[in-house]
Amino acid sequence: MDVLEKLTILTDAAKYDAACTSSGGNRTAKAGYIGNTSSSVAGCCHSFSADGRCVTLLKVLLTNRCVYDCKYCVNRRSNETRRAAFTPEELADLTINFYRRNYIEGLFLSSGVFRSPDYTTELMIQSLRLLRENYRFNGYIHAKTIPGTSPELVEQLGLLADRLSVNIELPSEAGLKALAPEKTKAAILAPMGQIQKRNRESKEELVKYRHAPKFAPAGQSTQLIVGATADSDLHILRLTQGLYDRYRLKRVFYSAYVPVVEHTLLPSRDVKPPLLREHRLYQADWLLRFYGFRAEELLDDKTPDFDPRVDPKCSWALSHLEYFPVEVNTADYETLLRVPGVGVTSARRILSARRVGRLCVDDLRRLGVVMKRAQYFLTASGKIPDGLRFTPDSLLRGLIAAERPLLPQQEAVQLSLFDAVGVG
Amino acid sequence: MTEMVYVYDGSFEGFLSCIFESYANKEVLTAICRDEDFAPQLFACRFIETNVEYANRVIRKVVKCSPYAAELLRKGFLSCLSDREILLYHLVVKLLRQGPHFLANFSDETLNPVVRAVRHLEGEAHLLKGFVRFSELGGVLGSEIEPKNQVLPILRSHFCARYRNERFFIYDRTHRQALFYAAGKAVIRPLEAFQMAPPDETEANYRILWKRFYDTVAIKERFNPRCQQTHMPKRYWKTMTEFQDDAYFTAQSSPASAAIPGAPSETPAPARLSESGTSAPASAP
Numbered sequence: 001m002d003v004l005e006k007l008t009i010l011t012d013a014a015k016y017d018a019a020c021t022s023s024g025g026n027r028t029a030k031a032g033y034i035g036n037t038s039s040s041v042a043g044c045c046h047s048f049s050a051d052g053r054c055v056t057l058l059k060v061l062l063t064n065r066c067v068y069d070c071k072y073c074v075n076r077r078s079n080e081t082r083r084a085a086f087t088p089e090e091l092a093d094l095t096i097n098f099y100r101r102n103y104i105e106g107l108f109l110s111s112g113v114f115r116s117p118d119y120t121t122e123l124m125i126q127s128l129r130l131l132r133e134n135y136r137f138n139g140y141i142h143a144k145t146i147p148g149t150s151p152e153l154v155e156q157l158g159l160l161a162d163r164l165s166v167n168i169e170l171p172s173e174a175g176l177k178a179l180a181p182e183k184t185k186a187a188i189l190a191p192m193g194q195i196q197k198r199n200r201e202s203k204e205e206l207v208k209y210r211h212a213p214k215f216a217p218a219g220q221s222t223q224l225i226v227g228a229t230a231d232s233d234l235h236i237l238r239l240t241q242g243l244y245d246r247y248r249l250k251r252v253f254y255s256a257y258v259p260v261v262e263h264t265l266l267p268s269r270d271v272k273p274p275l276l277r278e279h280r281l282y283q284a285d286w287l288l289r290f291y292g293f294r295a296e297e298l299l300d301d302k303t304p305d306f307d308p309r310v311d312p313k314c315s316w317a318l319s320h321l322e323y324f325p326v327e328v329n330t331a332d333y334e335t336l337l338r339v340p341g342v343g344v345t346s347a348r349r350i351l352s353a354r355r356v357g358r359l360c361v362d363d364l365r366r367l368g369v370v371m372k373r374a375q376y377f378l379t380a381s382g383k384i385p386d387g388l389r390f391t392p393d394s395l396l397r398g399l400i401a402a403e404r405p406l407l408p409q410q411e412a413v414q415l416s417l418f419d420a421v422g423v424g
Numbered sequence: 425m426t427e428m429v430y431v432y433d434g435s436f437e438g439f440l441s442c443i444f445e446s447y448a449n450k451e452v453l454t455a456i457c458r459d460e461d462f463a464p465q466l467f468a469c470r471f472i473e474t475n476v477e478y479a480n481r482v483i484r485k486v487v488k489c490s491p492y493a494a495e496l497l498r499k500g501f502l503s504c505l506s507d508r509e510i511l512l513y514h515l516v517v518k519l520l521r522q523g524p525h526f527l528a529n530f531s532d533e534t535l536n537p538v539v540r541a542v543r544h545l546e547g548e549a550h551l552l553k554g555f556v557r558f559s560e561l562g563g564v565l566g567s568e569i570e571p572k573n574q575v576l577p578i579l580r581s582h583f584c585a586r587y588r589n590e591r592f593f594i595y596d597r598t599h600r601q602a603l604f605y606a607a608g609k610a611v612i613r614p615l616e617a618f619q620m621a622p623p624d625e626t627e628a629n630y631r632i633l634w635k636r637f638y639d640t641v642a643i644k645e646r647f648n649p650r651c652q653q654t655h656m657p658k659r660y661w662k663t664m665t666e667f668q669d670d671a672y673f674t675a676q677s678s679p680a681s682a683a684i685p686g687a688p689s690e691t692p693a694p695a696r697l698s699e700s701g702t703s704a705p706a707s708a709p
Contacts, residue, residue: 007633011640029585036586045655046554047666049642052651056554059641094633100565100590101558103634103665258645273645349530356529366531 001084007094009084013064013075014110016260017167017223018253022056022105022140024218025162035099035139037106037162037218044105057108057142058098062086062124066112070169070180072228074260075112085114088127092135099139106140106162107131117148121157128160140218145195147187154191155215158198163218163250166191171236175229178265195220196247219250226281227257227274228266232304237284237295244288254281276407280306287312290344291337309400314340317377318396324377325384328364329354340399341374361385372402427454429467433474434458436501439509440479442472443516456509486516490524496538502574503541511537549578555656556583556594557665559631561621565592568620568663576603576612584610622676631665631673638666 022044025037045054061075063085069076086094091109098104109128114120124143131137143161145154158164166188170176173185195216202215222243224236240252256273259266284306287293291313298312299305307315317324317340326339328350336347346368353359353367361380365371375385376395390398428451432438439456446453454467462469487494493515500512511534518526518534526532530539548571556579558565565587569575576596583592584605591606595618602615623631661667 004633004636008636008640011637015641015643029588032589034589038585044550044554047638047664048652048656049638050649050652051642051644051646052648052655053642053646054655055638055641058637097630098634098637100560100587101630101634101665102554102556102567105554256646258643275646353529353531356525356532359531363531366536368530 003090003094006084006086006090007060009082010060010062010064010086013081013112014059014061014108016074016255016258017059017108017110017144018053018255019142019165019221019223019251020054020056020059020108021142021163021221021251024250025140026217027138027140027162030138033136033138034096035106035137037138037140046102046104056105057140058095058104058106059108060086060091060110062091062109062111062120062127063114064112065114067115068113068180068182070183071261071263071265072169072179072225072257076261079261086127088130091127092131092137095131095139096135096137099137106142107137108142110144111146113146117146118150118153120146121149121153125153125156125160128157132160142218145191147183147191149191151191151194154194155198158195158216159213161216163220164191164195164216165221165223166195167223168239169223169225170229171224171231171239172229175231179228192220192222192243192247192249199248219248221249221251221253223253223255225257226254226278227271232299233277233281233284233306234295234299234301234304236281237288237299240285241288241295252285254278254285276308277306280308280312284312292334293338310396310403311340313338314373314399314403318399321392325379326377327379327382328359329381339374339377341370341372341377343368343370373399426450427452427467429453429455429457429465429469431457431459431462431469431471434460435474436498437476437479438472438474439501439512440482441475442509443482443513444475444478445470445472446513453510453513455507456513482516486519489519490527492527493519493524496542499542499545499578500538502577503545504572504574505537505541508538508541511541545573545575546578548573549575551656551660552579553582555660555664557663558592559620559623560627561624563591565590566595566620567593568595568597568618570597570659570663572598574599574601576601579603580610580612623672623674625675628673628675631668635666635673 022037023042027037029036043056045056047055049055063083064075064081065083065085066075066077069078074081091107095104095107099106109124111120111124114123128141128143131141141161142163142165143157145157145164145166147166154164168188169183170179176183176185198215199219202212202217205212206214224239226236236254243249243252256275256278257267258273259269259271262269284298287298288295293316298316306312310318317338323338326335328336333347333351336342336350337344342350349367350359350364350369353363359380361383364374364378364380371385375388376390376398428446430442430446430453432442442453442456445451459471483494483497486497496515497512500508500515505511514534515538527535530536552569552571552575556567556569558567574596576594579594580603583594583603587605588608593602593604595602595615597618600614600616601612602618603610603612665672
């Protein structure tokens with residue numbers, strides 16, 4: 001089997017992993033080594049595939065042979081698919097040559113469980129060591145940790161990679177039991193705890209000794225599959241929040257379940273992936289990380305799922321109208337961030353600009369505030385935009401109308417004019 | 425105070441000299457034109473000779489008032505804003521009259537167009553950090569881009585750090601200039617015409633591998649071209665490997681043409697370019 005064929009099989013098997021970021025690294029260029037990771041704080045996207053997802057790393061499996069039989073996965077052992085494995089040299093050669101041509105920011109290495117988690121991880125370590133030491137690769141490496149790997153091997157992996165991730169995949173223990181019987185919650189959380197602890201220790205050591213080895217300097221992330229099990233948005237968001245609080249994760253990725261297999265426990269094959277739901281979860285995820293929201297504020301047991309028609313921040317604002325309107329000339333940063341249509345950038349600009357003079361409505365537009373959403377929720381020098389009149393009912397309609405062009409095409413068709421009029 | 429139109433040679437120093445002269449002559453500028461764009465008009469015109477000493481005095485004064493304003497001046501001049509000279513001139517005038525306080529207000533009507541243009545420049549440069557595609561030809565990495573703004577000065581530090589052990593060049597088709605790097609030295613030089621040499625066997629092979637990877641990694645159930653184009657506008661596709669037609673992936677086994685990319689046989693290797701003084705090498709068609 002030639003490299004082109006292997007690349008095809010092993011990319012096809014890896015593509016359902018959502019994580020594709022190159023942020024958080026700070027390897028500077030070194031003499032005699034190839035590359036660095038300090039392109040910018042936010043990472044660097046090298047292309048966007050036809051599904052609109054960013055391509056930043058060479059995302060492949062080391063092998064798609066797997067002893068596990070997770071029902072949702074294309075690589076499970078009972079699935080009849082072609083199997084392949086890279087040799088460490090092939091993988092290193094691809095990475096180096098793609099990197100030199102600026103196709104990629106680095107390598108994302110995952111793998112099916114070949115023989116056992118420990119054996120697979122040893123193979124991954126061997127490949128990454130070859131790449132780092134013999135091929136002198138100094139770019140970004142994201143490595144998957146397989147649940148059940150022994151701590152000594154996780155340690156070695158962390159010293160080679162910039163970011164580690166352990167995929168939770170199914171957001172509940174019940175889901176794991178039904179669909180991924182070989183995995184347990186404990187086996188997933190154990191390496192996560194270890195990575196967090198070692199990452200913290202490594203940072204403390206770096207303060208004392210300049211050349212202390214760096215353990216996963218870009219932190220860790222995880223992925224949750226949305227729509228394969230019956231878990232609610234509230235459950236997923238609470239889990240996310242717990243992961244950020246307890247394990248200091250850099251990112252939680254959501255992957256809308258793409259039906260790849262017919263199984264009684266899974267959605268049928270003609271179900272479309274719940275892309276809008278995934279989108280709303282990402283929006284909420286941002287609210288948790290950058291806007292100071294808590295999961296309990298966004299959802300509760302009475303409304304355990306997000307409204308598909310408006311974004312989570314608008315939903316929150318609509319059910320907390322007593323907070324509004326916010327006066328932009330006096331409100332503090334945290335309050336400004338809670339206004340729909342105001343983001344981190346525009347809130348900072350407001351703080352800076354109002355020290356120079358009082359702001360009026362026209363200034364806000366220039367500051368980057370999205371007025372089609374924000375206009376209902378703020379005042380500038382006591383005034384709302386000219387000619388704006390609304391009631392709580394028309395407010396929802398206005399926000400839905402503002403949101404519609406942003407939705408994926410098929411969703412926009414589902415929301416007909418009559419739905420919108422019928423609301424409230 | 426009289427109203428005037430100034431004409432300059434198109435260089436940054438020339439532009440700064442215009443600002444200097446406008447104060448020296450007590451003239452208010454209504455337009456600042458590059459000599460190549462200049463068409464005779466009703467307003468009184470003056471051609472300003474570039475004077476490096478005057479330029480330095482202007483930039484020193486601006487840095488003293490606000491280092492941020494100096495950065496806006498440098499980057500704003502690289503942006504594709506059509507009347508960037510006069511907008512930057514207004515910015516300097518306001519800075520000298522009022523002090524740097526207004527620079528904190530993003531919505532300020534003098535500042536806003538300049539900052540937006542600079543953000544556009546930086547945004548394009550950031551995208552290109554990812555979208556530049558190199559081809560290896562005779563041990564040199566070469567690429568072409570077609571940006572709206574003059575991004576090469578912004579891209580320079582990024583690519584020089586990343587490929588510090590390589591020899592590479594990036595050709596900017598829009599502004600007809602190229603960034604050359606070799607052995608720790610980088611220069612940006614005008615380059616009138618440039619034609620990328622066809623790939624050899626190895627290069628074609630990696631192009632095929634990349635194209636296959638790119639096509640395979642998309643999930644067809646999630647097909648979303650609108651989202652793709654939002655993040656990666658089509659104007660960048662022209663110079664990206666994954667969107668080229670079949671001929672781009674076929675090796676041309678003529679090692680002579682692959683030796684040095686850039687067609688003209690007298691094109692020196694970038695290693696020598698960086699040391700070859702101020703004359704523009706390889707600019708002969």
